[in-house]
Amino acid sequence: RKEVEQDPGPFNVPEGATVAFNCTYSNSASQSFFWYRQDCRKEPKLLMSVYSSGNEDGRFTAQLNRASQYISLLIRDSKLSDSATYLCVVTAFSGGYNKLIFGAGTRLAVHP
Amino acid sequence: DTEVTQTPKHLVMGMTNKKSLKCEQHMGHRAMYWYKQKAKKPPELMFVYSYEKLSINESVPSRFSPECPNSSLLNLHLHALQPEDSALYLCASSQGDSMGTSTDTQYFGPGTRLTVL
Numbered sequence: 001r002k003e004v005e006q007d008p009g010p011f012n013v014p015e016g017a018t019v020a021f022n023c024t025y026s027n028s029a030s031q032s033f034f035w036y037r038q039d040c041r042k043e044p045k046l047l048m049s050v051y052s053s054g055n056e057d058g059r060f061t062a063q064l065n066r067a068s069q070y071i072s073l074l075i076r077d078s079k080l081s082d083s084a085t086y087l088c089v090v091t092a093f094s095g096g097y098n099k100l101i102f103g104a105g106t107r108l109a110v111h112p
Numbered sequence: 113d114t115e116v117t118q119t120p121k122h123l124v125m126g127m128t129n130k131k132s133l134k135c136e137q138h139m140g141h142r143a144m145y146w147y148k149q150k151a152k153k154p155p156e157l158m159f160v161y162s163y164e165k166l167s168i169n170e171s172v173p174s175r176f177s178p179e180c181p182n183s184s185l186l187n188l189h190l191h192a193l194q195p196e197d198s199a200l201y202l203c204a205s206s207q208g209d210s211m212g213t214s215t216d217t218q219y220f221g222p223g224t225r226l227t228v229l
Contacts, residue, residue: 034217043202043220044155087154099168100218102154 001026004103006088012109017078021106023071023088031098033064035073036087038105044087047073078110115139116221118203124227127193133224135186135203143167143208144186145218146178149200161186162208193228200225 006023013019025033033050048055050062050071061074071088088103116137125131135144143162147155159178160168166178175197177189186203204218 032216041200041225043223046217046219049217099157099160104154 002104003027003092003101004088004090006086006103006106008104008106010107010109012111013078015078015080015110015112017110018074018076019078019108020075021073021086021088021108023073023103025069025071025088025090025101027090027092027101028066028069030090030092030101032091033071034089034100035060035062035071036089036102038085038087040084047086075108078108080110080112083108083110116203116205116219118201118221118224120224121222122225122227124229125190125193126229127195129193130189130191132190133188133201133203133226135188135205135221136184137205137219137221138184139205139219140183141205141207141219142183143206144180145204145206146176146186146188147202147204147220149202149223155202159188190226193226195228198226198228 004025011019035047036044037047038044048057048062050064052064054063059076063072085105085107087105089100091098092101119134145160146158148158149155157170158172161180164180175192179187200223202223203221206218207216
């Protein structure tokens with residue numbers, strides 16, 4: 001089983017749509033959780049950290065359910081510029097250090 | 113300013129060449145990382161430096177040799193690479209702490225796209 005699992009997509013949605021991405025992780029000891037966004041041939045960029053209380057940043061809402069080891073990202077009112085790959089990322093303690101474990105990413109394509 | 117810079121942006125090298133990738137950050141971060149990313153795959157951790165000391169080597173072949181000259185700079189020396197080493201090489205940095213890499217946010221540079229012929 002992969003440490004972080006995501007639906008690879010692609011999700012093809014029209015502008016203005018609401019889209020939700022899900023992610024599950026296997027290490028119950030993971031302490032930090034993030035969503036990164038990666039455009040084609042570019043570096044990953046932090047979209048938002050994810051907290052148990054849930055957090056919102058404009059059109060983006062992230063939720064964490066520690067009991068179910070489940071993370072979600074909701075994008076409302078999709079824009080063309082939201083088209084990218086969204087990476088679910090958790091930390092894992094290994095060899096005395098915390099490392100980032102990346103999911104394989106979910107591709108989003110927003111069309112006019 | 114959450115900026116990590118990397119040079120060069122693109123690099124083409126032969127299997128007998130020796131080259132170096134450079135990474136720089138001026139955010140006062142004490143942890144720096146090298147990742148390798150193949151097309152349509154997530155980044156894979158290669159090395160971690162914490163307080164200028166190598167903390168993690170993810171069983172990377174010796175043809176990749178990292179170096180941390182100071183707290184702002186991270187190099188990756190390349191020698192005798194194989195075509196399958198062609199990839200996007202990403203540098204990242206984070207605040208870090210004395211216990212090693214913390215759970216804090218990592219910021220990525222734009223990467224060096226490496227092609228090995």
